[in-house]
Amino acid sequence: MSSHFQSKRGKANPTISTASLPDIIFMLLFFFMVVTVLRDTELKLKITVPNATQLTKLEEKSLVNYIYIGKPTPKYESVYGTKPRIQLADQIVDGPENIPLFLERHKVKVPESRHPLITTSLRVDGEVTMGIVQDVKTMLRKQNQLRLNYSARKKEDI
Amino acid sequence: MLKKKSGRGRMVNEINASSMADIAFLLLIFFLVTTQIVEDKGILVKLPPWSDEPPETLELISRNVFSVLVNAENKLLVRGEPAEISELRERAKEFIMNPTGREDLSQSPTKAIISLKNDRGTNYKTYIEVYNELKGAYDELWDEECRRKYGVAYSEELPLEYRKEIKAKIPMVLSEAEPTSYGAE
Numbered sequence A: 001m002s003s004h005f006q007s008k009r010g011k012a013n014p015t016i017s018t019a020s021l022p023d024i025i026f027m028l029l030f031f032f033m034v035v036t037v038l039r040d041t042e043l044k045l046k047i048t049v050p051n052a053t054q055l056t057k058l059e060e061k062s063l064v065n066y067i068y069i070g071k072p073t074p075k076y077e078s079v080y081g082t083k084p085r086i087q088l089a090d091q092i093v094d095g096p097e098n099i100p101l102f103l104e105r106h107k108v109k110v111p112e113s114r115h116p117l118i119t120t121s122l123r124v125d126g127e128v129t130m131g132i133v134q135d136v137k138t139m140l141r142k143q144n145q146l147r148l149n150y151s152a153r154k155k156e157d158i
Numbered sequence B: 001m002l003k004k005k006s007g008r009g010r011m012v013n014e015i016n017a018s019s020m021a022d023i024a025f026l027l028l029i030f031f032l033v034t035t036q037i038v039e040d041k042g043i044l045v046k047l048p049p050w051s052d053e054p055p056e057t058l059e060l061i062s063r064n065v066f067s068v069l070v071n072a073e074n075k076l077l078v079r080g081e082p083a084e085i086s087e088l089r090e091r092a093k094e095f096i097m098n099p100t101g102r103e104d105l106s107q108s109p110t111k112a113i114i115s116l117k118n119d120r121g122t123n124y125k126t127y128i129e130v131y132n133e134l135k136g137a138y139d140e141l142w143d144e145e146c147r148r149k150y151g152v153a154y155s156e157e158l159p160l161e162y163r164k165e166i167k168a169k170i171p172m173v174l175s176e177a178e179p180t181s182y183g184a185e
Helices: A002-011 A021-035 A074-080 A096-107 A112-117 A130-142 B002-010 B020-034 B085-097 B124-150 B160-169
Strands: A064-072 A085-088 A091-093 A119-124 A147-151 B041-046 B065-070 B076-078 B081-083 B113-118 B174-176
Touching (some): A021 B020, A064 A074, A064 A096, A064 A130, A085 A096, A096 A130, A119 A130, A119 B041, A130 B124, B041 B124, B065 B085, B065 B124, B076 B085, B085 B113, B085 B124
Parallel strands (some): A064 A119, A119 A147, B065 B113
Antiparallel strands (some): A064 A085, A085 A091, B065 B076, B076 B081
């Protein structure tokens, strides 16, 4: 009886088939390609967003435009100075007067019916003073862009 | 001729796919490294529409106004007295609900107004902390009200009529005044 079993075992191929491995890896790859968003803008400012607890998640990326405020990184200090500046898309601009055009450029990419849902995400460094932020807020109000999100990180200690 | 044919027949008629996994892995790792999952979270606010006319002055009873001032040195002044950020949430909650019916707190949640004012020199971080506490006060009150009424925690997944009802009972009125120009750079 035992010899009968042994003979059967001896015939089996001991290698594991790896033929399906590429498929599995490709599946993973596609998953990551779909869920991640490629960053198309280079951040020229040093931004550490403040911490907060009452956070809301921004759902649709296509409805969000970003305004960055912060001090230029050391690489750009020679060009833009050390004072806090505003960055729209991938350019550091002189002041809030450039915001209307930026908003309009984003708006044309969004279907008309969804315009009221457009949110502006303000990614502002914690050390920046409110003056420049206030100027941006005033400009957004003048442009009737009223949905605003103060970008913040989750506070861990609560 | 015959010899050739037999030579062909011996060849394994298959592409070697064992390196495919390595290529896919390489791509996968490349994507993992170059992309960063940007977490987009923040405090959602709705700005008031802009109007060129000066806003009409409303006569408010001072007991219904909870004024918060943040100066250029990041110090707080709550209802005329210095205060700390840590106590802000509890004080705001007590002011809105006024559970003991005090004379100097709001008449009712619907009449309560929180007024926030800052200098141009105020740090953004401090401003966010203060705003967070004030919003937190309302969030906690909504949550308490929701638990009392429906027995569930307040969340954005709740049916719209529930949320509307709660917000009608405790409306969030947070008025931001134009900042003073102290400490402007």
